[in-house]
Amino acid sequence: xxxxxxxxxxxxxxxxxxxxxxxxxxxxxxxxxxxxxxxxxxxxxxxxxxxxxxxxxxxxxxxxxxxxxxxxxxxxxxxxxxxxxxxxxxxxxxxxxxxxxxxxxxxxxxxxxxxxxxxxxxxxxxxxxxxxxxxxxxxxxxxxxxxxxxxxxxxxxxxxxxxxxxxxxxxxxxxxxxxxxxxxxxxxxxxxxxxxxxxxxxxxxxxxxxxxxxxxxxxxxxxxxxxxxxxxxxxxxxxx
Amino acid sequence: xxxxxxxxxxxxxxxxxxxxxxxxxxxxxxxxxxxxxxxxxxxxxxxxxxxxxxxxxxxxxxxxxxxxxxxxxxxxxxxxxxxxxxxxxxxxxxxxxxxxxxxxxxxxxxxxxxxxxxxxxxxxxxxxxxx
Numbered sequence: 001x002x003x004x005x006x007x008x009x010x011x012x013x014x015x016x017x018x019x020x021x022x023x024x025x026x027x028x029x030x031x032x033x034x035x036x037x038x039x040x041x042x043x044x045x046x047x048x049x050x051x052x053x054x055x056x057x058x059x060x061x062x063x064x065x066x067x068x069x070x071x072x073x074x075x076x077x078x079x080x081x082x083x084x085x086x087x088x089x090x091x092x093x094x095x096x097x098x099x100x101x102x103x104x105x106x107x108x109x110x111x112x113x114x115x116x117x118x119x120x121x122x123x124x125x126x127x128x129x130x131x132x133x134x135x136x137x138x139x140x141x142x143x144x145x146x147x148x149x150x151x152x153x154x155x156x157x158x159x160x161x162x163x164x165x166x167x168x169x170x171x172x173x174x175x176x177x178x179x180x181x182x183x184x185x186x187x188x189x190x191x192x193x194x195x196x197x198x199x200x201x202x203x204x205x206x207x208x209x210x211x212x213x214x215x216x217x218x219x220x221x222x223x224x225x226x227x228x229x230x231x232x233x234x235x236x237x238x239x240x
Numbered sequence: 241x242x243x244x245x246x247x248x249x250x251x252x253x254x255x256x257x258x259x260x261x262x263x264x265x266x267x268x269x270x271x272x273x274x275x276x277x278x279x280x281x282x283x284x285x286x287x288x289x290x291x292x293x294x295x296x297x298x299x300x301x302x303x304x305x306x307x308x309x310x311x312x313x314x315x316x317x318x319x320x321x322x323x324x325x326x327x328x329x330x331x332x333x334x335x336x337x338x339x340x341x342x343x344x345x346x347x348x349x350x351x352x353x354x355x356x357x358x359x360x361x362x363x364x365x366x367x368x369x370x371x
Contacts, residue, residue, distance in 0.1 A: 141251065
């Protein structure tokens with residue numbers, strides 16, 4: 001379902017409020033890790049503090065990029081032909097430490113297509129990482145303690161090449177995503193099915209994709225449910 | 241014998257930190273990430289105290305409390321809320337929280353682990369020995 005323009009106009013301000021709340025989590029975690037080291041007189045493991053500070057920085061970075069791209073005039077964003085697998089690999093690599101910490105296995109499914117797509121590489125990689133970060137945390141919060149699997153997959157469709165994150169636990173629909181945007185300013189959990197917190201990563205990803213003329217939507221991939229974006233394939237390169 | 245504490249916390253890293261602080265003070269901690277898992281955990285091993293994050297996936301902490309308090313065996317177990325959601329922004333009145341048996345409401349951002357551990361110790365000292 002296409003996301004309406006009037007919602008997009010107010011998105012950055014709404015998102016900032018949500019992000020400010022969500023940012024508290026990794027920062028509080030970093031503080032608590034340091035406090036625990038003090039309490040237990042054990043400073044041998046401060047990786048938690050570093051890891052959480054890095055998570056907070058990633059949240060801010062992703063939002064800053066989304067805001068920067070949203071403020072560009074139409075047509076100013078440099079798009080380039082890119083093998084989708086490259087962006088997928090980069091996003092998966094960025095999220096590997098987070099996934100490991102939360103007990104989530106990331107599987108890359110690049111079997112269907114490796115067509116070049118016309119995107120901004122940094123925006124696409126960041127969008128995939130931003131949404132992925134959110135989904136990993138949500139899966140872990142919903143989990144039963146068993147090993148959880150998250151697929152980063154792409155496939156061809158009549159809308160172009162579809163790439164995104166897929167999982168098996170909680171289903172998400174386009175109407176839930178749409179409602180989530182409406183609830184952005186008023187609810188602390190606009191996407192309760194996939195986010196314990198604000199799920200701001202999903203909305204940041206949507207903003208980044210919007211700058212490239214795309215958006216996030218609920219998608220399916222071999223009976224897996226997920227969030228994906230439809231990307232325009234690069235006809236120029238296909239001719240070559 | 242160590243007191244069993246049921247820690248309901250959806251964030252794995254937060255749960256690890258809080259658990260370590262409580263274990264260092266001689267408690268046994270069972271962690272549940274969701275309301276459903278918490279009920280199952282309490283059913284398996286009755287806790288002496290519950291530390292609860294309100295913001296959970298699917299069923300929230302208040303839904304958990306209504307369910308939890310509906311069982312006779314669990315009606316007198318002390319509950320400490322330890323949440324990202326500050327009490328000032330919480331829609332439920334203190335009186336209603338009291339009715340649900342909430343003894344303390346701590347904002348994670350403003351409460352150190354030490355304060356939490358002290359509150360847990362204080363609650364467990366006040367408990368009758370049957371727990």
